[in-house]
Amino acid sequence: MAQDKKNQEKKYNFNLLYIIIIAFILSALYLNLTRKTEIEPSVEVNYSSFLSQTQGGEVASLTFYDNRIEILLKDGQKEYTQRENQATVQEILNEIPLAKRQGLEINIDDNSNTFWKEIFISVFPFILVIGFLLLLMRHAQNSNNQAISFGNSRARIFDKEKDKKVGFKDVAGSKEAKEELVEIVDFLKNPSKYTVIGAKIPKGVLLIGSPGTGKTLLARAIAGEADVPFFSISGSEFVEMFVGVGASRVRDLFKKAKRNAPCIIFIDEIDAVGRHRGAGMGGGHDEREQTLNQILTEMDGFEINDNVIVIAATNRPDVLDPALLRPGRFDRRVTVDLPGLEERKEILEVHSRNKPLDKDVDLFLIARHTPGFSGADLENAMNEAAILTAKNNKKKISEKDIEQAIEKVMMGPERKSKIISEKEKKITAYHEVGHAIVGHSLPNCDPVQKISIISRGMALGVTWFLPEQDYVLYSRSKFEDELSSLLGGYVAEEIIFKETTTGPSNDLERATQIAKNMVTRYAMSPLGLTIFGKRNEEIFLGKDFAHTKDYSEKSAEEIDKYVQSILEKAYKKTKEILLKNKDKLIEIAEDLIKKETLTREEFLKYFSVKKIVSAK
Numbered sequence: 001m002a003q004d005k006k007n008q009e010k011k012y013n014f015n016l017l018y019i020i021i022i023a024f025i026l027s028a029l030y031l032n033l034t035r036k037t038e039i040e041p042s043v044e045v046n047y048s049s050f051l052s053q054t055q056g057g058e059v060a061s062l063t064f065y066d067n068r069i070e071i072l073l074k075d076g077q078k079e080y081t082q083r084e085n086q087a088t089v090q091e092i093l094n095e096i097p098l099a100k101r102q103g104l105e106i107n108i109d110d111n112s113n114t115f116w117k118e119i120f121i122s123v124f125p126f127i128l129v130i131g132f133l134l135l136l137m138r139h140a141q142n143s144n145n146q147a148i149s150f151g152n153s154r155a156r157i158f159d160k161e162k163d164k165k166v167g168f169k170d171v172a173g174s175k176e177a178k179e180e181l182v183e184i185v186d187f188l189k190n191p192s193k194y195t196v197i198g199a200k201i202p203k204g205v206l207l208i209g210s211p212g213t214g215k216t217l218l219a220r221a222i223a224g225e226a227d228v229p230f231f232s233i234s235g236s237e238f239v240e241m242f243v244g245v246g247a248s249r250v251r252d253l254f255k256k257a258k259r260n261a262p263c264i265i266f267i268d269e270i271d272a273v274g275r276h277r278g279a280g281m282g283g284g285h286d287e288r289e290q291t292l293n294q295i296l297t298e299m300d301g302f303e304i305n306d307n308v309i310v311i312a313a314t315n316r317p318d319v320l321d322p323a324l325l326r327p328g329r330f331d332r333r334v335t336v337d338l339p340g341l342e343e344r345k346e347i348l349e350v351h352s353r354n355k356p357l358d359k360d361v362d363l364f365l366i367a368r369h370t371p372g373f374s375g376a377d378l379e380n381a382m383n384e385a386a387i388l389t390a391k392n393n394k395k396k397i398s399e400k401d402i403e404q405a406i407e408k409v410m411m412g413p414e415r416k417s418k419i420i421s422e423k424e425k426k427i428t429a430y431h432e433v434g435h436a437i438v439g440h441s442l443p444n445c446d447p448v449q450k451i452s453i454i455s456r457g458m459a460l461g462v463t464w465f466l467p468e469q470d471y472v473l474y475s476r477s478k479f480e481d482e483l484s485s486l487l488g489g490y491v492a493e494e495i496i497f498k499e500t501t502t503g504p505s506n507d508l509e510r511a512t513q514i515a516k517n518m519v520t521r522y523a524m525s526p527l528g529l530t531i532f533g534k535r536n537e538e539i540f541l542g543k544d545f546a547h548t549k550d551y552s553e554k555s556a557e558e559i560d561k562y563v564q565s566i567l568e569k570a571y572k573k574t575k576e577i578l579l580k581n582k583d584k585l586i587e588i589a590e591d592l593i594k595k596e597t598l599t600r601e602e603f604l605k606y607f608s609v610k611k612i613v614s615a616k
Helices: 002-039 047-055 089-094 115-149 175-189 191-195 215-226 245-259 286-300 341-351 363-368 375-391 399-411 422-441 476-486 488-497 505-520 553-580 582-595 600-607
Strands: 059-064 068-073 078-082 105-108 204-209 230-234 263-268 308-314 332-336 448-452 462-465 597-599
Touching: 047 059, 047 068, 047 078, 089 105, 175 191, 175 204, 175 215, 175 308, 175 332, 204 215, 215 230, 215 263, 215 308, 215 332, 230 245, 245 263, 245 286, 245 308, 341 363, 341 375, 363 399, 375 399, 399 462, 422 448, 422 462, 422 476, 422 488, 422 553, 422 582, 422 600, 448 600, 476 488, 476 505, 476 553, 488 505, 488 553, 488 582, 505 553, 553 582, 582 597, 582 600, 597 600
Parallel strands: 059 105, 204 308, 204 332, 230 263, 263 308
Antiparallel strands: 059 068, 068 078, 448 462, 448 597
16 A cells, blocks of 8 residues: 555656656747747847947937847937956946937846746746645545544554563552463463363453553453554544544454464453443444444454454453453453552562662662552652662662652652741641641551652641551451541641631641541441431433432531531541640641651651650
8 A cells, every 4th residue: 555655756857857858948948939030120230330330320219128138219210239258337338438328218128037937937827726726636536545444443563673672571459360360361372172072252352440450451462472463542532523434444443463473462441442331421422332332342243263363451341331341352351450568579670670779779678668659659659769769879779769759759858948938837737737747647547658848749747657567458447547647637727827828728637538428438437327328420410410419408518517527526636636735746747847858767756755645
């Protein structure tokens, strides 16, 4: 196809050049014939005769052209002579006596052009018109070609020779997911092993997990291990503004896949086209539904010996159409969770292979400091650490560099240039120390890792709590202690400054949401075992629209009552802790104002002699 396009371009270029040459020759012949008839007089005289006639007073007028002089005698006869040595008009007139020049009419042809200029002026309009017509013809043909190719698949096929081959060894963590996917690899390598006994390999595999957990990398690893072609496309690339394009691209993609079988088709973010049908607020979803229907049809059309496996990835399995998930389509679902402690260590080892680490770097300790991080987050943190090391002109990445990079990923870069007043700095210090003291005093709060009043992102300060483990389940006592810790900043401002600021707004928002969830979602209130509020986030619906109020106004009043009761209980506990430890609050806050940052060790020194007073 590319060769045909090149041949067409050569043909157009040849035709254009051919037409220009013909137009040039015809114009030259035309000008050559017409110039003599238009400007050449009938009689030519030599330059000496011309001067004699002029000096004798026989000439009525002279007209100067580029290379000749036209002479009109007083008796009406026309003659011409050549301009010798391209002499200027003034030089020629100087040879005529002044007395004879007074009655002589002198004309200079300003429009006189050279032969080649006249050719250009004559030919250029023809070239312009012809070129414009050829451009229109080419554009029309390209438009036709584009219309034909518009429905072609946009899938990218990874070249085994050019693209870096990825295997399971490059995918750290996700042990359970890899174990399930090994069967897919074995089928692609040895399909007869399964088909001979009547086994059917899943036509589709759905990878479910949070963003950055390595779903795309796992799909490429399957193709790399099986050594088969890998077609990759995003769900959003199917749908365009023209009706029918999505379905056409699906047909073309599956046709290419069957020609290259055995192979893998990977559809990233399939929820872009695979959401519940009929859930939209209007008709704009029809094209998406046609695309989804075509995907279902193509997957149903696979034969046992096609050896084409469709792998899709999503972080919203709840919005997918049930038809996609039935047996025979995406009937195998593989969950790719956030990595645990050991898996985070393995991921850090993978991303530090090409980075020189200092001897003091303990990847296991760094893994402990990063609960809730995805594989992409860890990769980003190691990259930020390498950038920071290079910025500081160091040869090796230290543990301190990695910790600073983690803080940057979690809380944003430090804004040391932001100027705040001493009063605001003092309020921020007491606010953050309030969080730390309350969190340190309660058994279900995570240990304090660092306190800082250096502005990061939108926050003026931050108290960083480091979980000792990855949490899956949360108890009521855990939530209650978290609420008290969140209210620590608000209460500290109230105790020290006798009034509060806008600083705790985010803390209050988070505390309110936790309390609401305790009442409406987790049945942690006297209202009983009822779950209040139905959550169905359908396509094109925002979360506010998706939250259905399925309870009465009286129940709503009871919910508000118990939410307020939970918050008041946490407030009282927080205030009791901070009043009993007011001296510690002031001492630590004043030290924080001077140092701007307190590490875990510096914070714990204040409680090494006398244990902090709990509210119990």
